[in-house]
Amino acid sequence: MLMDVVAIQKLLPHRYPFLMVDAIVELESLKRIVGVKNVTINEHYFQGHFPGKPVMPGVLIIEAMAQTGGLLCLLEIPDRDKKLLYFVAMDDARFRRPVVPGDQLRIEMKLLFWRRDFCKLEGRATVDGHLCAEATLMCRMVDRDDPADAPIATVPNESAAPEHAKVAK
Numbered sequence: 001m002l003m004d005v006v007a008i009q010k011l012l013p014h015r016y017p018f019l020m021v022d023a024i025v026e027l028e029s030l031k032r033i034v035g036v037k038n039v040t041i042n043e044h045y046f047q048g049h050f051p052g053k054p055v056m057p058g059v060l061i062i063e064a065m066a067q068t069g070g071l072l073c074l075l076e077i078p079d080r081d082k083k084l085l086y087f088v089a090m091d092d093a094r095f096r097r098p099v100v101p102g103d104q105l106r107i108e109m110k111l112l113f114w115r116r117d118f119c120k121l122e123g124r125a126t127v128d129g130h131l132c133a134e135a136t137l138m139c140r141m142v143d144r145d146d147p148a149d150a151p152i153a154t155v156p157n158e159s160a161a162p163e164h165a166k167v168a169k
Contacts, residue, residue: 002026003023003024003071005022007024012067020064021036021064021107022035023036030076031110031111032108033071034106035067035106037104038104039105040101055099056098058095058133061105061133063087064125065121068109070085073114073139085139086140086142087137088140089137091138092136095133096131096132097127097132099125099127105125107125108124116141117142118138118140121139122135123135
């Protein structure tokens, strides 16, 4: 394990019950990251989703992907304690199988593109090697102390970026 939940909390602002990453097990700077979420029956959302047949909500799987990808980006920011990453868009989200209590969700995120305050990541969430969810996520970095700094509605065109700003696929 490269990072435990204590180390993760030093980088991400999320806390229980909304912290969706328990550990980082693989990391290649500016390329990819792999995190895990241990799914237990004690998760607050299982009280209502669904009584008698608990299933992790798909939006929370996507959130786990966003938090894992956010760690990959935040590790490269020197003043990360003054920044937040806002989730601004999602493409091609697909849910393939339910995630249930007792599962260990493996979250693999690959950095596709990063320019100044915008990043694009491709993610897959699996349990025991079986694909549960996949999506392409986009995030925008903002100053933590600027309340006027809200997510943008448009996504930059990555083909317009200079070559040095593109991340190899």
